[in-house]
Amino acid sequence: MANACGVDFGTSNSTVGVSRPGRPTLLPLEDGKLTLPSVVFFNAEDDQVSFGRAALVNYLAGHEGRLMRSLKSLLGTSLIDGQTEVLGRAVPFRQLLQQFIGELRQRAETASDQSFAHAVIGRPVFFIDNDAKADRLAEQTLADIAAAAGFRHVAFQFEPIAAAFDYESQITREELVLVADIGGGTSDFSLVRLSPQRARQADRRNDILATGGVHIGGTDFDKYLSLSSVMPLLGMGSRLNNDSEVPSSYYFNLATWHTINLAYTQKAWLQLNDIARDARARDKLERLMALIRERGGHWLAMQVEEGKIALSQAESVVLDLDRIASCPHLTITRADFDDAIAHLMGWVESTIAALLRDAGVDASAVDTVFFTGGSSGVGSLRQRVARLVPDARQVEGDLFGSIGTGLAIDALRRFG
Template sequence: MSHDLPANALGIDFGTSNSTVGWWRPGVEPLLELEDGKITLPSVVFFNTEERRPVYGRQALAEYLDGYEGRLMRSLKSLLGSKLLKSETTVLGSALPFRDLLGFFIGDLKRRAEAHAGRSFDQVVLGRPVFFVDDDPVADQEAANTLVAVANKLGFKDVSFQFEPIAAAFDYERTITHEERVLIVDIGGGTSDFSLIRLSPERRNLVDRQSDILATGGVHIGGTDFDKQLSLEGVMPLFGYGSRMKSDAFMPTSYHLNLATWHTINAVYAQKSQLALQNMRYDIVDPTGIDRLFKLIEERAGHWLAMQVEDSKIALTEHDNHRIDLKRIEAGLDVQLSRALFDQSIDALLQRVRDSIGELLKQAGVQATEIDTLFFTGGSSGIPALRQSVAALLPNARASEGNTFGSIGSGLAIEAKKRYG
């Protein structure tokens, strides 16, 4: 591997919440600036109706929040492996296949990276979660094939994959001085991925590292799931979640579940959904919550509310309490969220994360006490309850953290250099 020339290929970390692109060059940090001097591009597309054009990243969020008419699409990566991938959605009055939506966004990543690098690329290493889809190898393979087809259509002739947590491991390996047994815990927007890997300065430049990967695993839980639980526990009760009907049954939960999930928010605005809610209103004992829900729908404030919840989750990693001002929906309305409520709301998800790590250790035939380092990466890896619950499993491991959003993209750039020169 010639170390004095820039790499021929890019590494692309297409993430659920944020994306990065790495290009290996000697003596330079590999991540390319994608928007406003920042290395991340939020994985968001906004189709601006007034100007009939798609915009991406922070600009997309800003135009949406500024009140432009249009359609906001987020968590695009969650489409991979979902039934939606074979269907289409309506954008600017015409049908757009969801697969083309992925092409729009990844194409924009490619354009920005090439503009920054001052050259074009036709080879790429794409990051991928250990499982796009849990317990369904056929759907998992389909998700990978879709990404390859999208990348080929965008002009990438050679497309290969590396597991995201393994890419993060290669980024961490640049910093160590002796061999370590490392558990990489990558908690992204859509998936939690784990790799148990042997790292050392001596093995850094080997192309084939298969024997160093002791086990990989993952579970389909990420930041968007934590947002959803916080929303359901802390915010949706104000909008009728858990309301009693006159029959003593609870109000159906599907509307609130859709509102608490990024890529299903628009379903609540559908006429059919609104009619069903209007018919239900007369059967609800206390209509305060459902009336607020009508106001939210009228304001089309679902994505705005989801952003408030996401901001609260981030704030609760540093603080014990966080207040959301809901005056946009009703004068004087607000909600106080606490870290204790958040921890409790995600407890069942954290148990699944712990079980998955336990399974991984068993698969590798390694005792929990034999792990030297616990390396956290990914946008949701900072959640205190998550860190504590994982650290408690590994009594001797030293906790370390990478560039929360950048480790994977950097590692993919290193891998792209090894594979394609």
């Protein structure tokens, strides 16, 4: 068997796949499960590091320490060259990413009983919107990190193209397919001609009619749902005695997965104390300060994320906010959620429309929309896509596994 694998390092969840005749492609990475949540927890009590679901369990159990999530969102930003305090020492963010990808590789090798020197790693169409230089730098940074984690040879593939390879393995005739990959950090799209015959070709460049993407994903849905529904309970939008608004930066940091820890810095805490003394809605600011004092930002983000997921099926959901004084429960409706993310849906819609124009393809020519990515179950998103390509049938792939499977197929083609 080839010592090459496909690695889907995701904002929220990660997978590793390897093409093995007669055996499942995706490898079990944690307690028999095929996904490893992209989470790291540094336990200050026993100086141990845990990953994935175990990291979340340790954090929610109340152990003192530091939780890191959505590390992929650092790629392409100035934060990637920064550092954070972990267990009393400064740790570069690059080192944190290397540690997580190294853990992915080690678990995959254990699960498959083989070593992996080569990898095809998935990447969004754009790490950073409208900045080609930053995008190239983000890919090179990820390549360097993967090499430091033990992969000798690394290639990249656009995540929606990888998902297309997975779908292609399931069809019996040629189709023009719009792949919609809505992940945790980005929404990526590809228009691809697929067929069993084309799948035998080594060079698929002529089959890819257009690719596009926007830096919007599930963590953004979480953020704007939190900002619109939860953060007002903590004083967002309220006024100070001089009639200016309470600075929104505290709320944006708490609502954004990869910046939550910024709310816990000593500088932010001292500034917040000054602001709270001058706040008209003092009770709300006291709730905010209590949440920060207890390092409850990740807990709150998890409640919002669970609510978002539930609203894909239910018309309303009740968030359990028992750690916030006087606010044990909050009811959020699907209409609330749709309103909160409406502006994001507009950007997604315009990205797809531009993709069709770039390809010179009429919407009526699209046979299938293939949805993948953990955030593609949002109902309003699917409705927007359906309006753009009304004649196309909608197919739901493995929301968390299609990309990893396709990357494994690509790894076998590239490395043998």
